Amino acid sequence: MPFSYQIRRSQRATQTRIIVTPGKVEVVAPVKVAEHKIHQFVQSKQQWIVQAMDKIAAKTHQHKTLAPTVYGHGADIPYQGESYKLAVRPTKLKRIKIEFSREFIAHVPDALMIQDHSAEIKDALIRWMKKESKIQVEQLVNRHAERKQLFPQTIKIKTQKSRWGSCGIHNDININWLLIIAPPEVLEYVVVHELCHIKVRNHSAHFWALVAEHLPDYQSRRHWLKKHGGSLMMGL
Template identity: 40%
Template sequence: MPVLTVGETQISYTLRRSNKTQSARITVTPQTVEVVVPATASEEEIAGVLHRRRDWLVEQTRHMADIVATAPKVVHFVSGAKIPYRGRLVRLTVQPSDGTLVEVSFRNGFIIHYPCALSEGSRDTLIEDALRLWLRKRLRGDVNAFVRQHGESNGLKPRRVEIKDQKHLWGSCGQDRVVNLNWHLIFAPKTVLEYAVVHELCHLRHRNHDRDFWSLVAAILPDWEVRKAWLDQNEHLLVLHRLEPGPTRLI
């Protein structure tokens, strides 16, 4: 992996050449720095792009490091651990049971039962998988309810709705009228999720973020700016980092 050195700071990045792009772009996330350039870009041109953006890159990578440091983290899925859910940190109660599967329920907190025979080494992974499945199902139910509430009454009917693990987007709406929502929105308050759903539904009528688009959003959600501001300011909370043992991963 190539490395950009700026003073005493070293920034590792991935370089990808694309026939579809006409100009270089750099994307910085908590996990990676990706540099995408035209397929014909020379080494000198790439070096020039990195040199011009070096101060911005240092600032952004430090910002992402701060996001990772403040994001919710869990070491083991045990009673007393907390994970984000609908805008707040929620406590886990984890108990053995005579069942054969990990079961997740919610009553003022997550209640998780795992088989007594489950080995300690595999317990965290299986609980994590069960939680992730439960959260995605709950998000799908919430999203479908908002689509019924706001879509049908405003003539905004998607062909279908998909729940995805999108890297850089909270949602998208394609020319095929398929609405995609990022499943990590389950960590945001329901009002923020509602805004994300309405935002994508409005793209069924207006493809761009022009005045007509935002007027339609405002007609459905008059306080959309407050909800959008929460999402912009708290996006670092909408991810859960798993710490030791093993490599960091997203739940």
């Protein structure tokens, strides 16, 4: 076959399914399904997989990353639907410290200033944005959860390449940290979307009515994510 794929066994899976994401084909199968049956299933879906890979490749080509190519002084950093300048300043600290106040400030240790520190600044920005994501998601949960008793068991910020959020069977909420790059109302939509799954596990009319009770304009937020999600997924 003109592609490779990975098999992942899942206790929760009731049937074999295929997930195609940029650069990856994953087959999720129930624990008890024989491996040769899985390979037969993939062979039967070969044409669909190739078409899905071509479609994703075309979409990826259309989207441009929102992130700079080099993380240096004057670079434009995407955050909450806007673009902010990055200022690089030397510091006596042992590791890079990120601050934000109308611009991003990277306090870079003197030892790093004399060498290429773009990758280190990028890593520090990602750490900062993950922490900020957790703070903002918790604030949004506090804003919306009590109204319909939609209280999550846990809230986790994840690095994900194929989904924006999820709600587990025990009401554990997972949110993709990349949403911190999107406008705040988009992050709010995804948080509300996953909270509503605590009460309604499917995407029925009842589910969308519940989302609309919290966010009457959810469709415009959802449309933004569909239109710009490809660029957002490319990350920093």
